[in-house]
Amino acid sequence: MRIIVVGAGAAGSLVVFHLARLVAADDRAEPLEVVVVDPIDQVAGPAFGTTDPAHLLNVPASGMLVDPDERFDFVDWCRAEGFVGGDEAHYFFAPRAQWARYLRTRLAEARDRAGERLSVRFVRDGAVGVAVVGAGVRVTTADGTVLDGDRLVLATGLPGVGNGWAPxxxxxxxxxxxxxxxxxxxxxxxxxxxxxxxxxxxxxxxxxxxxxxxxxxxxxxxxxxxxxxxxxRHADSYLGEVVPDTATEGDNLDEIRAAVATHVARIERLLGNWRPGVDGVRYRIAELWGRLDEADRRTFVRDLAGDWGVRRHRxxxxxxxxxxxxxxxxxxxxxxxxxxxxxxxxxxxxxxx
Ligand SMILES: Cc1cc2nc3c(=O)[nH]c(=O)nc-3n(C[C@H](O)[C@H](O)[C@H](O)COP(=O)(O)OP(=O)(O)OC[C@H]3O[C@@H](n4cnc5c(N)ncnc54)[C@H](O)[C@@H]3O)c2cc1C
Structure with a gap:
């Protein structure tokens, strides 16, 4: 089977990692040919491509994982690399370049384990068109190359803001x-x-x-x-996360917003800090978003996403x-x-x- 992955950022790289893992885990799995299309030569993507050691992850090491079965693998890796020792490693904000190195290392190991039943080829170009052709897919790149595959993964990240605003x-x-x-x-x-x-x-x-x-x-x-x-800012030490019970939180933005505000205020009262309340809401975001209609979603993005973002992405x-x-x-x-x-x-x- 031939799988085309458009985008070699964190998402595209993790797709390749998990495909390699599946192939390695099953001797009878069919061989996979993966073609990764990206104009940028940075496995792990733009934000993790930085080489400045002062650019840190904004998520502690214990929250950065490539494999759900190896929950604290990155924590252990940071310890083994000597960045940090002991329990402090769980709440360590590693340089993003080191996370990229970790991801590349684990990806290379997974490909090695998959052996010859997995081939990965990189095409350094941007995809400009995708189409369904028969039972498969066709990707066209900027230089006119045509790639045919059985499956397509679009991992192109968020659309850039572009230059439209600038004269x-x-x-x-x-x-x-x-x-x-x-x-x-x-x-x-x-x-x-x-x-x-x-x-x-x-x-x-x-x-x-x-x-x-x-x-x-x-x-x-x-x-x-x-x-x-x-x-x-993140707190100086780990404070935990308190996940709200969202069963009764309503179906529209006003009700959900009020319930989230009540939850965060309650946690601040109980624990003396709002952060565990905000971090707990993270586990409910997909569910809460699913309850909003299109108009409420637009209102959230226009009026509330900024305030939410500065608290959530610290x-x-x-x-x-x-x-x-x-x-x-x-x-x-x-x-x-x-x-x-x-x-x-x-x-x-x-x-x-
Ligand atoms: C300053 C900063 C700090 C961050 N810190 C963290 C953190 O600590 N922890 C965390 O989990 N996340 C963090 N993030 C967010 C993280 O960068 C993103 O969530 C993640 O990189 C998204 O991965 P992605 O693969 O979806 O997209 P991207 O990393 O944006 O990758 C998309 C890729 O697709 C390619 N592409 C786009 N269009 C095409 C096309 N038409 N054809 C071919 N290729 C294409 C791009 O060149 C790019 O390489 C941070 C982000 C920023 C900006």
């Missing part, structure tokens, strides 16, 4: 960086110590700011977003400490605002100080 005379500038997670994208900006404006104030901004601030002592970073919200404590220090010294400024115009200026740019 052309900004987006065609060499110092405009549309996606900091593309390989060496930050290179031209890291090369000097000019000030940098970051559009967005989420986890990507946090990592970009950390890289920029350590690359130039004089540099300042200003970050803006409509809400001007920063991700909240930065590691050490990144939070760097951000706090940079804000205290004025090297990082976070504002709320919208882009309404732009003006050319000299580079490297420095605001009057």
């Amino acid at each position: 052309c005379d900004l987006s065609d500038q060499p110092r405009y960086i549309a996606n900091p997670w593309m390989p060496v994208a930050l290179g031209p900006v890291l090369a000097d110590d000019g000030d940098v404006l970051v559009i967005g104030t989420g986890l990507t901004m946090v990592d970009v700011a950390i890289s920029l601030l350590k690359s130039g002592d004089d540099r300042r970073v200003e970050a803006i977003s409509r809400g001007g919200r920063l991700p909240r 930065m590691p404590p050490s990144s939070g400490a760097l951000v706090d220090e940079a804000r205290r010294t004025g090297r990082l400024v976070v504002r709320s605002g919208r882009i309404t115009g732009r003006r050319r200026c000299r580079w490297p740019h420095r605001r009057d100080r």
Whole structure:
């Protein structure tokens, strides 16, 4: 059987890992030919392709697993690699590059175990078309290559924001960086110590700011977003997760929102911290989302996803400490605002100080 996987990010790589695992576990399994299509040469995907050791996972090691049967394999790997010792390894926020290395290692081992009954071929190109042809599928890539297969896995990640919001005379500038997670994208900006404006104030901004601030002592970073919200910080130690009982939580956004708020407030009252309440809701998200109609889903994305995101997708404590220090010294400024115009200026740019 020939399986085409479009996208070699975390999801695509894990698909290949689990296919290899299935083949290795069953001597009678039919041989598999896997074709992975991705224009980027980064197994594990853009966010895990970073090489900066200051870019940390925002999930503790115990929450990062490739194989549900090996629950604490990454924790053990971090210990074996000497990053952290003892019980601290469970609540360790490893560099994302190390997670990518771990994933590549486990993937290579799984392929070895599958032996000749699994072949994996990479096609370095973007898929531009997919079609059902007879009982199979056909993928066409940007250079016109046609790939036929029996099954198709689409693992292309979230759609990028793109350049649509930026005027052309900004987006065609060499110092405009549309996606900091593309390989060496930050290179031209890291090369000097000019000030940098970051559009967005989420986890990507946090990592970009950390890289920029350590690359130039004089540099300042200003970050803006409509809400001007920063991700909240993880607690300094593991606090657990309390999963809400959602059986009676209603079928529309108002009711579910009220029930989630009650749950989080109750946990904060009982445990002195809201985080275990928020983290527990994570296990119910698919179920709660399934109860919303299209209009409620749109309302959530428009009005509530930002507030939810900063609580749910938090930065590691050490990144939070760097951000706090940079804000205290004025090297990082976070504002709320919208882009309404732009003006050319000299580079490297420095605001009057
Ligand atoms: C700053 C930051 C920190 C994060 N920290 C964590 C964390 O600690 N833990 C965690 O679990 N998650 C974390 N995430 C989220 C994580 O990166 C994503 O959940 C995960 O990488 C998604 O994997 P994916 O394979 O679905 O998508 P991606 O990693 O985006 O991969 C998609 C791949 O598909 C390819 N592709 C897209 N379109 C095509 C096409 N037409 N043809 C061929 N290929 C295509 C892309 O080139 C890419 O390689 C973080 C994200 C960010 C931005």
